[in-house]
Amino acid sequence: MDKKTRCGWCTSSDLYKKYHDEEWGVPVYKDQKLFEFLILETFQAGLSWITILKKRENFQLAFDDFDYKKIAFYTENKIQELLLDAGIIRNQLKIRAAVSNATAFMKVQEEFGGFSKYIWEFTGGKPIQNNRQSLKEVPATTPLSDKISKDLKKRGFKFVGSTVVYALMQATGMVDDHVADCWKKQ
Numbered sequence: 001m002d003k004k005t006r007c008g009w010c011t012s013s014d015l016y017k018k019y020h021d022e023e024w025g026v027p028v029y030k031d032q033k034l035f036e037f038l039i040l041e042t043f044q045a046g047l048s049w050i051t052i053l054k055k056r057e058n059f060q061l062a063f064d065d066f067d068y069k070k071i072a073f074y075t076e077n078k079i080q081e082l083l084l085d086a087g088i089i090r091n092q093l094k095i096r097a098a099v100s101n102a103t104a105f106m107k108v109q110e111e112f113g114g115f116s117k118y119i120w121e122f123t124g125g126k127p128i129q130n131n132r133q134s135l136k137e138v139p140a141t142t143p144l145s146d147k148i149s150k151d152l153k154k155r156g157f158k159f160v161g162s163t164v165v166y167a168l169m170q171a172t173g174m175v176d177d178h179v180a181d182c183w184k185k186q
Contacts, residue, residue, distance in 0.1 A: 004183045027173035031115045036066040041168045042159035043089045058087030072102035097158035104156040128175045
């Protein structure tokens, strides 16, 4: 029997536990993986994360392994195909945002020499270590996520409100929000 103490949000399923234990809060510096999380977090807006995790493999298939170089050039036919794919979230605005975000992502790469260089500059290149005692202390947004959200929007990104950005920061380890008694807390 698994006796690990985890952050309370992930205890309802084995899929959640696996994600928490292996991915959430682990620093991600590779552009490809950052783009994957960006796509998944934007589709998660207004939904539960477990919904996205359950459909993650479907998203991976539907969106060409999250290859932003391909997604940026999706045609209207491909978008219509995605709208018929029951394996993903079939929200037209979010699907179209994925395409435009791929283009914006590549523009940031060109300007900064990588999306990772751009996004991690907001934290000085290393994770922000928070000391949360309980889930009640974990915010949905912070002044930093507000700042990043505003900058991303200025650069043409869509569905990147402060809540989505903070979730992205947590998922990619830009912030460590594991609670004090969680086994992952360093």
